[in-house]
Structures are given as C-alpha cells and as structure tokens.
Amino acid sequence: MTVLRTKINKNRSGIIQDEITEDLLSRSLQYLKAGYPVHFTGPSGTGKTSLALALAKKRKRPIMLIHGNHELNNKDLIGDFTGYSSKKVVDNYIRSVYKREENVTETWQDGRLLEAVKKGYTLVYDEFTRSQPSTNNIFLSILEEGVLPLYGTKLTESFVRVHPDFSVIFTSNPEEYAGVYQTQDALLDRLITIFIDHKENHREAAILCKKFDIEKREAEAITALVAELRKACKDSGPSLRASLMIAKLAVQEGIPIDGTNTSFQRLCVDIVGHQLSRCLETEEPIKKAEEMIIDACHNLDANEK
C-alpha cells in the first residue's frame, strides 16, 4: 500500500498543492519573473488551467483570462469601435440667433489583450491552440519586441508598449486533439513549455481525500480504477476529472466506494463508459466499455483482499 508522505495544503484558489505542484509553481513563477511566458501543455484534465490560474494568482496582479477558439480575432484581442456618441449644443441665448453644433465621435472599447498589455495584468490564455495561428501571431511582437501592434484599427497610434508587469501563461492540449491548430514554431520558441501529464495514482488520491474528506483507501480505489481504464486509451482517456466526479457523486448520493457494489459500478459506467468506448475498436464499444469497467471494479476488490 502506498503511504502518502507528501505534505498537502489547500490554498484559497481551491487547488490542492502537494510538494511536486508547489515546486512546479515556484519554478514557473521564477520564469515569469525573468520575463519568459510559461506554457502548460498536456492531456485533458491534468490540471493545466488550474495550475495556470494558481500561478497567475501568485503574481498578485489582476488576471485577464482568454479562452482560445477558432473565431477569436484581432478585434476581440485589441478592441473595436463599438458605436457612436454624439454631443449636441443648441445656443439660443439671443432670441434672433439660433446656433446648433453637433459633434459625433466613434466609441472605442479596448480588447482584453490590449487592456492587459497596457495595465500590466497577468494574462492566462487558456487552450490558445484552439485559436487560429494567424490570430496568435500578435503574440510574436509582444514577446519579442515588447509592443502590441494596433493593426486593423483606425487609432492614431500604431502600437502600444507592453507594461513591464505584463505576463502571459498559456495552456494547450497536444496537437492530435480535435479542434486544435498546429502552433507556429516561432511562437513555441519564445515560450517555456512544461508538459503536464496525469499524476500518479497516490497524488490524485490525495486530492480526492482532501477535497471530499474520504478515506485514503477509498480515494486510491477510485484513482486506481480510473488509471486502469485510462490505459485502454492514449491521451484522451478518463482523467482526474472522472475521479473527482465519481468521488463527489459517491459522497453526495451515499454510494459505498466498493468495487462489488452495483450502484458504485453503475456510477463508474455512467461517468467513464462513453469516454472509454470511444477508445475501443470493437463492434460494440459501449458494451465492451461497460464490461471493462465492471471487471476493473471487481479487480479492485480482489486487490484489496
């Protein structure tokens, strides 16, 4: 049986940090302090966004969050004219004289990136590879020349200087994921990319214990089950997210965390079944996934004894 020796603490952002996570965050903070953007990449559900937000919080600067998507464009990032404002002055002080003056100006709204760059915020650009590479090109000038070009706008200045406190943290899924664009090498070359993989079972179990106040034995049973099923998939298999769902629902619904219990088996099938079936190349993937989950539940019970 694995003994959990790692010191765990729960900070205000809700993410549970063991020593490995704390070390990763403090290294990443040093990189940001030195002026280098940090990029967390890895399979879904490994905690990249949570890490990015926890890291951003450590900088004690306001945080701006952008989610990558294929429709994101320069107007979203830099800003746009959102309408008109008009001012009308009617001067009829002398009765025989009627003077009317009308002034119409366009109203500009800063985009999220421009605001963060100008005010020195910490920008968390989540899943940035879901945006088109041409949209992300703007980061090349920010990271290399320290300026944000205002191209495509009718503003009088052609660029804005990057505030010295501005920092960016990127997150992404690997390129083989659906809906993800390939990142330009020039951008990757300017980032410190750290691969975030699924945690070992005992580390995931420690998170479950802390979050749901369940016994270590129960938490380890859930994470071992999910890890076992993950083996059938490559990167796209069930993650910590699935373990968290199983633990939360078991606690909430009073379902015993016991591999032989049919309600527990049903819960695991509902949560992991579909995702697992997508990795199986058989005639009846849903049925096969269900069998595999129930087998894994029984094996869990056998291992316990």
Ligand SMILES: Nc1ncnc2c1ncn2[C@@H]1O[C@H](COP(=O)(O)OP(=O)(O)OP(=O)(O)O)[C@@H](O)[C@H]1O
């Ligand atoms: N250290 C942690 N402590 C507590 N909960 C965590 C921790 N790490 C991750 N989680 C939880 O796990 C889930 C997945 O985390 P997160 O969304 O950060 O993963 P991700 O790698 O960004 O996933 P995706 O690639 O799918 O966006 C979330 O519910 C998050 O709250």
